[in-house]
Amino acid sequence: MKPPVSVLNAAQRHTRELLLCGSPDATLEWRAVRSLLDAIADCHWAANGDYKAMLDGRELILRPAASKDVPPGDARTEIRLFVEQWEHAQLAAEAKSAE
Numbered sequence: 001m002k003p004p005v006s007v008l009n010a011a012q013r014h015t016r017e018l019l020l021c022g023s024p025d026a027t028l029e030w031r032a033v034r035s036l037l038d039a040i041a042d043c044h045w046a047a048n049g050d051y052k053a054m055l056d057g058r059e060l061i062l063r064p065a066a067s068k069d070v071p072p073g074d075a076r077t078e079i080r081l082f083v084e085q086w087e088h089a090q091l092a093a094e095a096k097s098a099e
Contacts, residue, residue: 007039008036008039008040009039011032011035012032012035012036012039014032015028015032015033015035015036016036016083019033019036019076019079019080019083020080020083020084020087024072024076025072027069028069028070028076029068029069029070030064030065030068030069030070031068033062033070033079034051036083037051037053037060037079037082040055040083040086041053041054041055041060041082041086042054042055046061049063049064050062050063051063051064053082055082055085055086055089056085056089058082058085060078060079060082062075062078062079063075
């Protein structure tokens with residue numbers, strides 16, 4: 001199990017907040033997204049340049065564009081859903097340990 005939110009650094013928590021609660025048009029850098037994903041999932045670069053993240057059997061494949069920012073749209077939605085899945089896993093683990 002990857003670390004809880006409390007273990008994320010300030011930049012990773014900020015990126016998480018932008019993804020989950022921020023405006024869909026907020027500037028979100030690929031570098032910040034990769035840092036967050038590295039903290040919550042098993043990530044690696046594929047030979048074809050794709051960035052792959054694995055979390056509880058789910059794979060997220062990102063194809064970073066030449067720009068430094070993640071464009072609004074499908075990629076950002078996929079990243080948000082992936083982070084939400086991690087959040088739900090964290091809550092379930094906390095609830096189970098509290099029993």
